[in-house]
Structures are given as structure tokens and as C-alpha cells.
Amino acid sequence: MTGDGAPAAAIRVVRGAGGRVALRLHVRSAVVVGGLLVVALALTVLAVGTGDYPLSSRDVVETLLGGGPAGADVVIETLRLPRATTALLVGGALGVAGAIFQSITRNPLGSPDIIGFTQGAAVGAVLQIAVLGGGTLAIAAGAVVGGLAVAAAVFVLALRTGSTQGYRLVLIGIGFSTLLASLTAFLLTRVTLESSQSARLWLIGSLNGRGWEHVVPVALALAVLLPAVGVLGRTLRQLELGDDAAAALGIAVDRARMWLVVVAVGLTAVATAATGPIAFVALAAPQLARRMTRATGPGLVPSAALGAVLLVLSDLLAQRSFPDTPLPVGIVTGVVGGLYLVWLLSREWRTRTR
Amino acid sequence: MTAAALPEPVAALERCVSRPLGLLLAAVVLVLAIVLSIAVGARSLAPGEVWQALWHPSGDRTSEIVHDLRLPRTALGIAVGAALGVAGALMQALTRNPLADPGLLGVNAGAAAAVVVAMATLGVTAPTEYVWFAFAGAATVSVLVYGLGATGSAGASPVRLALAGIAITAALQAFVSGMVVLQPQVFEQFRYWEVGAIGGRDWAIAGRMGAFVAAGLVLALALARPLNALALGDDASRALGVRPRRVQALGLVAVTVLSGAATAAAGPIAFVGLTIPHVARAIAGPDQRWVLPYCLVLAPVLLLVADVVGRVVDPPAEVQVAVVTAFIGAPFFIALVSRRRIAQL
Numbered sequence A: 001m002t003g004d005g006a007p008a009a010a011i012r013v014v015r016g017a018g019g020r021v022a023l024r025l026h027v028r029s030a031v032v033v034g035g036l037l038v039v040a041l042a043l044t045v046l047a048v049g050t051g052d053y054p055l056s057s058r059d060v061v062e063t064l065l066g067g068g069p070a071g072a073d074v075v076i077e078t079l080r081l082p083r084a085t086t087a088l089l090v091g092g093a094l095g096v097a098g099a100i101f102q103s104i105t106r107n108p109l110g111s112p113d114i115i116g117f118t119q120g121a122a123v124g125a126v127l128q129i130a131v132l133g134g135g136t137l138a139i140a141a142g143a144v145v146g147g148l149a150v151a152a153a154v155f156v157l158a159l160r161t162g163s164t165q166g167y168r169l170v171l172i173g174i175g176f177s178t179l180l181a182s183l184t185a186f187l188l189t190r191v192t193l194e195s196s197q198s199a200r201l202w203l204i205g206s207l208n209g210r211g212w213e214h215v216v217p218v219a220l221a222l223a224v225l226l227p228a229v230g231v232l233g234r235t236l237r238q239l240e241l242g243d244d245a246a247a248a249l250g251i252a253v254d255r256a257r258m259w260l261v262v263v264a265v266g267l268t269a270v271a272t273a274a275t276g277p278i279a280f281v282a283l284a285a286p287q288l289a290r291r292m293t294r295a296t297g298p299g300l301v302p303s304a305a306l307g308a309v310l311l312v313l314s315d316l317l318a319q320r321s322f323p324d325t326p327l328p329v330g331i332v333t334g335v336v337g338g339l340y341l342v343w344l345l346s347r348e349w350r351t352r353t354r
Numbered sequence B: 001m002t003a004a005a006l007p008e009p010v011a012a013l014e015r016c017v018s019r020p021l022g023l024l025l026a027a028v029v030l031v032l033a034i035v036l037s038i039a040v041g042a043r044s045l046a047p048g049e050v051w052q053a054l055w056h057p058s059g060d061r062t063s064e065i066v067h068d069l070r071l072p073r074t075a076l077g078i079a080v081g082a083a084l085g086v087a088g089a090l091m092q093a094l095t096r097n098p099l100a101d102p103g104l105l106g107v108n109a110g111a112a113a114a115v116v117v118a119m120a121t122l123g124v125t126a127p128t129e130y131v132w133f134a135f136a137g138a139a140t141v142s143v144l145v146y147g148l149g150a151t152g153s154a155g156a157s158p159v160r161l162a163l164a165g166i167a168i169t170a171a172l173q174a175f176v177s178g179m180v181v182l183q184p185q186v187f188e189q190f191r192y193w194e195v196g197a198i199g200g201r202d203w204a205i206a207g208r209m210g211a212f213v214a215a216g217l218v219l220a221l222a223l224a225r226p227l228n229a230l231a232l233g234d235d236a237s238r239a240l241g242v243r244p245r246r247v248q249a250l251g252l253v254a255v256t257v258l259s260g261a262a263t264a265a266a267g268p269i270a271f272v273g274l275t276i277p278h279v280a281r282a283i284a285g286p287d288q289r290w291v292l293p294y295c296l297v298l299a300p301v302l303l304l305v306a307d308v309v310g311r312v313v314d315p316p317a318e319v320q321v322a323v324v325t326a327f328i329g330a331p332f333f334i335a336l337v338s339r340r341r342i343a344q345l
Helices: A027-048 A057-065 A072-104 A117-132 A136-160 A167-190 A193-204 A212-239 A243-248 A253-275 A281-293 A300-320 A329-351 B008-039 B047-055 B061-095 B107-122 B127-149 B158-182 B184-194 B203-222 B224-230 B234-239 B244-266 B272-284 B288-313 B321-339
Strands: A011-016 A021-026
Touching (some): A027 A300, A057 A072, A072 A253, A072 A281, A072 A300, A117 A167, A117 A253, A136 B321, A167 B321, A212 A243, A243 A253, A281 A300, A281 A329, A329 B158, B008 B288, B047 B061, B061 B288, B158 B184, B224 B234, B272 B288, B288 B321
């Protein structure tokens, strides 16, 4: 699924600081990212205006700038803005994590689910919600611990039996995921209906009730992880050349891959802790970004931007599609994402003869 | 089984002699498992009591337990086990992929979606009623997955079937989650179906789905010879007079009927269809005319033993059979994946 080769003129070199700093820039990617940021802003304004107390876009902008109708600022500041900000940050994190996974597994269907992270997080959270009866923080912590434990187990097993390359990792992850899914279903039958319902609700992934107490930890974690991604970005691109070529270029292949997986899992853990596991953003954002930018390479920044846009858009759809019942955002991303994948596959297969 | 040390013809002869014997042995183990399944439980019965109750039903407590609880449960276990085992063997033969599983066709997700819709829109609560929906849902989704995988002129390859299954399953799972969250009373029922168990179902379900399982098994066993030819590749099988596309289509019909009936009756049970064919192939070799009968006998053994383990592990509550098979099957699967050279998916 590589794009057609970009002609040399599509890459510009931007120099600064008297010629001492030079940056290679893929023009189309930069344009796309700029456009996506504008769209994200517009959607955020729309999303902030949605809810039990609807506001027009103009009111929203005015309130953000310091004026606007009375009472609107309270609603926006305490409810809507943190929700939209969470959506942007989590979407961006998932987009980058998905791009990293797809690049290192060389599989366009790579996503954090493949190493069993999502199911591990599910078991951890369900244990907290249904058995130990913890609060929001405990649930998030349980999810992160569960997810990390399973991801680590899968990774260690794959490492010990061979390399982490290719399908062995995916298959071991699938094995763990299926086992944990059974365990989760079993736990849900052993507890009261209310507990299992709130567990099930958390498992779908939702932005309901996300406030600044969610935004701040996510932002802090991203402040640590995104620079790490920036540093590793070039290594990721070089790994795409193949293990032998990368090793010839002086990269410690297995160690670099390990660090990339750690960062990607870290991003997913943060996102999952904030909103629960949201399906398909990590899978779809890098694919769509690649098609839009037609760039080669993992495209981490476009994936992040598109992930943010997708999540805010999904939240908007989730809140507005059925006027009486706002849906959890994970349902929209799951159904729409699944159908998108079906459409993508059928289109690709219809034109190929192999 | 350590045929590497012996010259080929001797190894082959050894196998020919030992295969029927092995099958007989497996059948004996199955009978033992059946006895265990009837006798063991929250209230364990001695074999003598079981014998008495079986042949001379008397209406007392023991007889009630045997006839109304244990026998239907055991019968269902045999039917579901045989269905899943043979469906798994078929799936692996059809896709030439040792890691294939009937669930790959989206059977579980289709059944779940249909059950949820039936519960939510029609208020269906009795297992005997929603079992038909589950079966219809499983069959429909299998057809959809196969239809998607077969798009275009290249036809349905194993990779395409797997990808199509993943995509459609994901969309259906999100849909099921949505329904379940929006309708709490549905969730109360659904969470018990979702976990996969053979207890709590009566004779009606065992009988009806058993009929489908029987039909599927007949079709599957009839396909054993053509599947052997198919294993040689499309061209060689055509040269042998077997039509690959037709065998594949019939095989998928059999897989759909078998796994659809099993999932409709018992809910989603993982790993049986994946692991039993490996054990069967390890004992009997690659000849499908032996692998399928071995799966037919060994898979119910696994299921019944898992069910019994679930009954004794946490008395008086029960651990559902799907959880036990997952705990047994997952390490087996992971060991399998870790050790052998993986055929590229």
C-alpha cells in the first residue's frame, strides 16, 4: 500500500538560521496537515456548540474570545471544551500509535489491538469496575496496568521464540486477545448487572463526562511521548527499508523496534486510560493519511492530525445522530470504521486481478 | 509418531495399522468422557446410580438430574464439540492454513448480532427461540464474508477471507456493543449467551441444532476425498477430476452449517476448532479421511472434559465451558505459533 512515488519536486528544503538549519518538507503533506488542523478547529467549535444547551458557532467563538452570552462560558469551560480537547489529544495519540504499529509490523492492518493490549486493558478495567469497585482513577490505572502486562507478555514471548518481526507477534497477540476476551465475558457474568453494564460501557470507549482532570494527564504524557516519537521518527523510516538495510545504516534493529513499540504502547495506554479503548482510529487514521498525502514513509504527523479530526468528527456524529440518546463515541468509530474497512477492501479487490 | 527414524514404507505401514486402532481408542475415551459428564457435577453420582437412572427412569431426584440436566447437556456437548472440531478441520484444509478457525468467517459475530436484535426488537428471551436467529445470523454473515472475499476476478484466497472476516466482525461487534449499551434489559440476557456454555439448554435445542450438525457432518465426511486432492493444489486437483471451486463452496457451506449450529446452540466457544485438528493430524497424518473422523471423536472429548472441569473448579457455581477451553487452548495455540515455521497468512 505504498503511494505512487512522489516526484522530486514535491519535496522542498526549508532553511533557516542563516542556512545552518535545514528541513526536508514534503509539500503535499504539509498542506494536508495544515488543512486538517483547520478542519479540526472548525469541528471543535461545532462540537463545543453541541449538547443539551446548544450554542451557535458564533456564540462559541465569541465566548472563547471572552464575550458571548451569559452562562455559556461556564458550560463551555467545564463541559464542552475539555471533552473536545480530550478528543483531539486522544485522537492524535491513537493516530501516531497506529502509524508506528503499521510501520513496524509492515502490515496495513497493524494496530495496538494486535499485541493484545486492548483486551488486556479490558480485563484490567473490568476487574476494577466489577470486582474491586474502584473509582475513575482506579479504573484507568487498572486498564493501563492490564494492557501493559499483556503487551509485555506478548512481546517477550515473541522475542524469545524468534524475532518480533512479522506474523508471529500478531498471532501470539491474537491468541492472548481471544483468551482474555473469554475471561472478560466470564467476569461480566459473575457480577451484578449494574457493574457489568458500567464495565461494558467503559469497554466501548466514550468521551462522556471527560473533564480537565482527564485532559491534563493526557497532555502531560503526550508532552513526554511526542518528543520521543520525534526522535525515533527517522529511525522508523529507516527501518522501513528492511532489517538488513537498516542494520547496514547503523541501527540496532531489535532495540530500535523495542523502543518504538514502547512508545506506541505508551501512547495507546494513555489514550485508553482517558477514554477506554476506542476502535479503529489507530487503524484508519494512518491509512487515510497515507492516501491523502500520497507520501511514502510512516507519516506520523499527518496520522496524528487525521486521528484528531476523526475522533472529534465521530464524537459529533455520536452526539447528534440520535437526538434523544447520545451514543458512546466508540460505537460510531467501530461501526463506521468497520464499514470503511469493508469498502476499502472491496474496492481494492475489485480492481486487482491477483 | 516418531516416523523419522524408520524408512518411509515401514512408517506408512505402521500408520495404516495404528489408525483404526487409534480411532477405537479415542472412541473409548469419548465414552469415558460421556460417563464423566453425566456423573460429575455439583451433586456427583456413582456410576451405578447413573446406570439405574438411564435405563429405569423413576422420577426421583437422581433420575431427574440425569435426564433433565446432565443428558441434554452431554448430548449438546457431543454435538457442539463434533461440529466445532470438524468445522475447524475443514477450515484449515480449505484455506491451507494451519491457524484457521471457523470463527474467522465471522460466525460468532453474526450470531451475536442476530441474538441481540432478536432480544431487543422482538423481546425473545427463551433459548429455543433465539437459537434460530443466531443460526440465521451466523449463516448470513458467513455468506457476506465469503461474498466480500470473493470480490473481483481473483477469487477468495485465505488472506482475503481472513481480512473480510476481520472487517465485518469488527463492525458487527461495535453494533452489538451499541445495542447492548442502549438496552440494559437486553444486556442482562445477552451476557450469559455471550460467554459460551452448554448448560441450561434443554433437549429442544440439542435436538434441533443436532439435526443441523448431523447434516453438516455428513457433508463434511463426503468431502474428505476431494479435500485430499485439493491439498495438492488447484491444478493437480483438476487433473484428478476434482473441481476446486465447487469443493471450496461446498466446504464453506459445511463449515457454516456446523459452526453456525454450534454457536447458535452454545454461544461462542473459541479454540476447539483451532487446536483439535492439529492433534488429529499429529495422530493420523494429513489424510482427511482419517483426520475428520478423529476430529469428530476427539473434539467432544475436549468439550466434555472442559465442561466437567468447569463444574468442579468452583462449586457450587460453574465456570462456563468456553472459558475453560480458552485457558486450555490459548497456551496450546501460542506454543504452536512459537515453535513452528509459520505459513505466511
